[in-house]
Amino acid sequence: MSEGLGAHLVVSPGNGFRLDIELEIPPGRTAALLGPNGAGKSTAVAALAGILPLEAGHISLGGAVLDDPARDLFVPVERRRLGIVFQDYALFPHLSALDNVAFGLRGHGADRATARREAGRWLERLELGSLADRRPGDLSGGQAQRVALARALAVDPDLLLLDEPLAALDVTTRAQLRRVLAEHLAAHRGPRLLITHDPAEAFLLADTIHVIEEGRITQAGTADDIRRHPVTRYAADLAGINLMAGVATDGSLLLANGHRVAVADRSVHGATLATIHPRAIALYDAEPHGSPRNAWPTVVTALEQVGDRVRVQLGAPVPLTAEITPGAAAGLGLAPSVRVWIAIKASEIDLQPNPGTAPEGDPGPDLRPSA
Amino acid sequence: MTGRRRLNGLRRVPVPLLVLGAIGFILFALPLAGLLARTPWSRLWDLITSPMARDALRLSLLTSVAAAAVALLLGVPLAWLLARSEFPGKALVRGLVTLPMVLPPVVGGAALLFAFGRRGLLGESLYGATGLLLPFSIWGVIAANAFVATPFLVVTVEGALRNLDPRYEAAAASLGATRWRTFRRVTLPLIAPSLAAGTLLSWARALGEFGATITFAGNLPGRTQTLPLAVFVAMESDRDVAIALSLLLVAISLGVLLVLRNRWWGLR
Numbered sequence: 001m002s003e004g005l006g007a008h009l010v011v012s013p014g015n016g017f018r019l020d021i022e023l024e025i026p027p028g029r030t031a032a033l034l035g036p037n038g039a040g041k042s043t044a045v046a047a048l049a050g051i052l053p054l055e056a057g058h059i060s061l062g063g064a065v066l067d068d069p070a071r072d073l074f075v076p077v078e079r080r081r082l083g084i085v086f087q088d089y090a091l092f093p094h095l096s097a098l099d100n101v102a103f104g105l106r107g108h109g110a111d112r113a114t115a116r117r118e119a120g121r122w123l124e125r126l127e128l129g130s131l132a133d134r135r136p137g138d139l140s141g142g143q144a145q146r147v148a149l150a151r152a153l154a155v156d157p158d159l160l161l162l163d164e165p166l167a168a169l170d171v172t173t174r175a176q177l178r179r180v181l182a183e184h185l186a187a188h189r190g191p192r193l194l195i196t197h198d199p200a201e202a203f204l205l206a207d208t209i210h211v212i213e214e215g216r217i218t219q220a221g222t223a224d225d226i227r228r229h230p231v232t233r234y235a236a237d238l239a240g241i242n243l244m245a246g247v248a249t250d251g252s253l254l255l256a257n258g259h260r261v262a263v264a265d266r267s268v269h270g271a272t273l274a275t276i277h278p279r280a281i282a283l284y285d286a287e288p289h290g291s292p293r294n295a296w297p298t299v300v301t302a303l304e305q306v307g308d309r310v311r312v313q314l315g316a317p318v319p320l321t322a323e324i325t326p327g328a329a330a331g332l333g334l335a336p337s338v339r340v341w342i343a344i345k346a347s348e349i350d351l352q353p354n355p356g357t358a359p360e361g362d363p364g365p366d367l368r369p370s371a
Numbered sequence: 372m373t374g375r376r377r378l379n380g381l382r383r384v385p386v387p388l389l390v391l392g393a394i395g396f397i398l399f400a401l402p403l404a405g406l407l408a409r410t411p412w413s414r415l416w417d418l419i420t421s422p423m424a425r426d427a428l429r430l431s432l433l434t435s436v437a438a439a440a441v442a443l444l445l446g447v448p449l450a451w452l453l454a455r456s457e458f459p460g461k462a463l464v465r466g467l468v469t470l471p472m473v474l475p476p477v478v479g480g481a482a483l484l485f486a487f488g489r490r491g492l493l494g495e496s497l498y499g500a501t502g503l504l505l506p507f508s509i510w511g512v513i514a515a516n517a518f519v520a521t522p523f524l525v526v527t528v529e530g531a532l533r534n535l536d537p538r539y540e541a542a543a544a545s546l547g548a549t550r551w552r553t554f555r556r557v558t559l560p561l562i563a564p565s566l567a568a569g570t571l572l573s574w575a576r577a578l579g580e581f582g583a584t585i586t587f588a589g590n591l592p593g594r595t596q597t598l599p600l601a602v603f604v605a606m607e608s609d610r611d612v613a614i615a616l617s618l619l620l621v622a623i624s625l626g627v628l629l630v631l632r633n634r635w636w637g638l639r
């Protein structure tokens with residue numbers, strides 16, 4: 001039996017909805033469960049946590065069986081060693097940050113003094129030492145998120161479960177916290193599962209991505225697999241996200257092909273992954289006014305109607321995917337080999353230190369979907 | 372300027388609400404005014420410090436607080452079971468638990484007598500085993516008070532438990548806390564305001580209790596005669612005493628309500 005997580009989750013929580021997914025996560029790896037609202041992500045969390053017993057299938061973690069209805073085995077939630085970062089954190093509002101973190105240590109058998117000392121160390125590690133006495137109501141969203149992360153990590157969990165950990169944060173804080181998360185994910189020895197509806201989050205934090213739709217996994221693979229060969233409409237929509245590798249130095253990102261783009265985020269240095277949402281790329285028929293910092297002429301290589309949008313593939317110098325309205329596409333007279341100008345705000349480029357795992361062995365900027 | 376005008380527009384009170392609300396207020400204020408108008412102010416202190424009044428006051432405070440404590444001790448588990456667990460006959464249990472809220476207290480008192488009286492369902496064996504007799508004793512007063520007061524706590528706390536975000540308890544369990552530890556360290560603190568409100572409600576109900584007490588525990592001065600019973604008796608003999616005792620009850624209720632209200636709800 002694997003030492004990581006091996007799970008086949010079959011649950012019907014009601015309303016005719018049925019979850020039936022398989023997950024394999026080796027120790028030290030991060031898997032993302034990526035899907036739209038209502039796809040069954042929360043149900044999967046509840047099943048893994050032991051809040052919702054399985055109807056069929058099994059869950060094994062670290063060589064131990066947690067749930068196996070066929071063999072009538074079920075380990076209740078308080079005896080599974082899990083670190084869960086809940087959506088909106090669910091920090092205990094009546095306890096200080098320190099006591100929130102100490103709570104899990106106490107629950108797993110530490111005496112009061114040890115629990116508080118250990119909790120203090122975790123808060124220090126997440127740069128929250130000065131906020132130890134604050135109640136959750138007096139913390140900012142980013143601080144609360146870090147307390148929640150400390151609380152989950154402090155119990156030294158066999159499985160780290162992150163349920164939409166960044167969804168409640170504003171854009172700036174989200175980018176910062178994503179890096180804090182990446183750092184601590186990497187330090188955790190067990191399997192990690194990230195539940196998210198944000199493809200950028202999944203692409204940047206996870207080694208493998210499981211796309212979940214209507215209770216089933218429709219595709220699993222690396223970020224690159226899914227981007228190159230999306231098998232469903234939803235995955236194809238995700239695939240539009242531009243992902244590029246490069247080297248960041250103080251407000252600029254040097255792409256592997258030698259092209260340099262301006263970025264607003266100055267906190268990332270060295271090997272970097274960047275994501276740009278296709279709707280953040282503006283197209284013009286001539287050099288745009290007001291000189292945006294990232295603007296260059298390029299050529300349309302392909303056009304494709306995706307729902308109510310037109311997806312535009314752009315060629316050299318930086319292959320990118322843009323999405324615009326059909327009206328705008330018609331107004332610009334877009335067609336393959338038409339020359340256009342593009343502009344991208346520096347603040348629309350999301351950066352993340354490149355962990356070196358995903359996307360593996362990629363040559364650099366040419367990461368756009370081949371489809 | 373326009374902002375202020377709009378605010379005034381929203382604050383304007385519809386005439387029917389104003390009229391009916393005013394009538395409602397008068398309905399509550401007038402009896403109190405009547406009481407104050409008839410109060411024998413010069414003799415007031417002597418009246419409320421008379422032995423009968425002191426005994427009744429002491430007994431009322433003691434038994435109402437004891438009843439509130441019983442309500443808290445037994446009502447919280449009942450509320451938890453009703454809110455959190457599934458068992459056959461749950462609807463029946465909820466109906467029985469809340470029945471005293473709508474039952475005429477006299478009927479409640481009679482029912483208590485048939486259950487706990489010397490020849491009652493449980494009372495006979497209780498008396499045989501321990502020699503303890505609830506009727507016509509201070510224990511009877513407390514039992515009658517708790518009987519009518521506990522439902523108020525159960526209803527309040529059950530509502531709070533149902534409204535509590537289930538993720539807090541899930542988070543506690545995921546952090547290794549047993550159900551009991553979760554209950555003590557997470558559930559109870561989170562519903563503390565409702566616990567306080569429920570306890571206060573049941574205490575107030577117990578303080579004013581009359582029918583069940585007089586039926587089950589009798590009206591023995593110094594032993595089972597609480598303030599409301601003393602008022603009732605005085606109405607027949609000495610109206611001034613009745614008014615003084617009534618005023619005392621009003622003062623206690625109002626004082627406790629105001630103090631605790633500010634303490635518990637003022638900050639929210």
